[in-house]
Amino acid sequence: MKSSGRVIWSVSQTVGCRRIGIVGSRHLSTEPNIQKNVEVGTLQEIQMSVAKQLNMKNHLPSPMSKQMETLGELVTLIRDPMVEIASCMRVIDKKLPTLRLVLWGPFGTGKTVTLNQAVHHAYNNNWAIVHLRSAMELTRRVKEIEMSSFVSGRINDPSNAVSILQNFKQQNQHIWKLLGDLLTEKDYEWSKSERTMQGKPITEIIEMGITAPYLASDCVGALFRELRRHAKDDKLKVLVAVDDANSLWGKTLVKRADRTYASPSDLTLVVHFRRLFANDWTNGCVLMVADKKEVSDARNELRVSRYTPLELFGEEGFEYVEPFVPIETTNYSESETDKIYKYYVNKNWLASKAARSEEGRKQLMHLSAFNPYYYERLCAFN
């Protein structure tokens, strides 16, 4: 068992991903085409080094990221939405406009986890990754603002812009060389002294933004523009993964000089991300999460907000992102809970005798009402 595991480990190093069978014996498909290695119902392990590069610790939901640290590994269950996303990503072509996918579903059913799995899938296929932890950060967690010098009336957000660029740099280390070969289309004059000339690698734009925060918002726009252009030219494929994407059409907490709230379309970063959602470019996939945290009020206990895309994106946002393919995330089926249960038992994460019994297995399943979030929470305390 141990020796065979070692062999598999060495093979999997080359691919950067392992899949785990139900009983815990880890096996790997030997198919050369990585595109196809997404199978429903398998436990997929994302290597810790890869998880670190993809900044999973920040991007995953906090209980999941804590579990990752505790168990020392990141194992997720491949479910139907992920398979569908993988099959959609397979059809992406340079002639085809960007395919837009919206993940929707009730609380705790794995929208964010599926998004991270998709990011990992893009990593495996050497795609460029534009991953935003939460669009809500751009509208509601704006620490400092600057008025844009590029378009009057726009509000720049240097700190978020820098973190977007840094995150992009960290997540795209696997294709950093390729990005270095891609050249800029035109001269960018950031300020009187700083400029990026035509024909320079686009990584320079990123470095420029990271070193000079007051230019970062414009650099994000330029980077996205170059990415779109190069994707059109079939130099690379781009995955845009935005969590809580409906917040780009939500409310903001940014105040203008006259103390009114700015609309989201006044925020530079929001505008840049919206442009990524437009279908005027090809060879890319835009994966959005529609999350009800934008509309629900934690202090209003009576209102039950809907989690369906039209309700969350609003008419304006909905018409902007249309046509898209809605992908629903659902609660676990019984077999899926069993897989997770067996994994936890094998990892001794479920330690108590009661939890490891047949009775305990059923109780965990039904107490959580098959909701993945609550199932994980229950398993963490048994």
Added chain:
Amino acid sequence: MHRLRLISTRGKSTLAEKLKSAAGGADYGKSKQNFASGSITAKDERGADFRELYVMPKRKLRGQTQLEQATGRAEYKTRSRFDIADRLAERPPRSEEMDPEKQKWSDVWPAARTFASSVVPLPVRMGSRPNVEKRAPFKKEGNLELVKIPNFLHLTPAAIKMHCDAIKKFCTPYPPELLSKSTTLPIQVQYSTYIHQGTNIRDIRSRVVTMIVDVESLKLGDVAMEKFIRLAGDRFDEKSRELTIVTDRCHTRKQNLDYAYYLLTVLYHEANKVEQWAELKERSDNLKVEFEGSSTKTKLTELIEKAKTAGLATDEKSIDEFGKMWKEYRNTEETVETTREYGRQMRKLLGI
């Protein structure tokens, strides 16, 4: 103190003497007299008075008489009650006298009246007791609760039938046009008539008229229909396509009915008018979100064109079907099912 004085005064009276002798009987009085006259030695040799020994009273005790009565040694006359004559003079309740099978109830109770326990031959009970299992609710006799509530004892099926038979000669046959259910007439008028006991035969509520109009039979054009719906506001029910006008502002029903017809006429002619400013209407002013001319449709047709060149198996014909679904999705309340249907149609359209 008072009582003692009374006794003492009685002791002197002649009436007291008489009563004493009556209670003691003739002998008692005689022995007394004998004592007084000295025929019986009432004193012994020492000159002390003779005092009779009291063993028991000189009459039969109640226990004794009861015992005798029980064993049958003594016969006792049963005496009728002192007010037997008064009681016999009173008539028993009518409900006990009547034979329910032979009696015609509508004669006994011809019209509405308050409950009378003596008349109604029903063992009804009413009222609340704390413990109904132990003690049943109060009987009908002297029961005020039964008197308070309205009753319909004059409206027995037999009585109603009798009434109907009596007024049948005034009825006309039901219009044969209305007998077949398939013909729904375009205008329905509803009103209520109120009859109740009281000094006034009028009721303020009877003036209200409700008119329900089948809007489809007005045969309005698309533009006129939209204007009609906007003018009618919440009086128009989109599901049943019916307009409901309720008029109650005039004093009489006839005036209100006329007013309802007037409103309908005005609404119809106003809807058919086209004003100059109506041409300024934009797409966003539509009552419903239309698929035709929407940005979604243009984007979709473009996408399908490009997808065809990319080699995806797109289904062009299903765009009409998608449009129908899209319109319904956008114009009705969004549910999980409609979103799933949206996804299904979208996948079919894109050939994923």
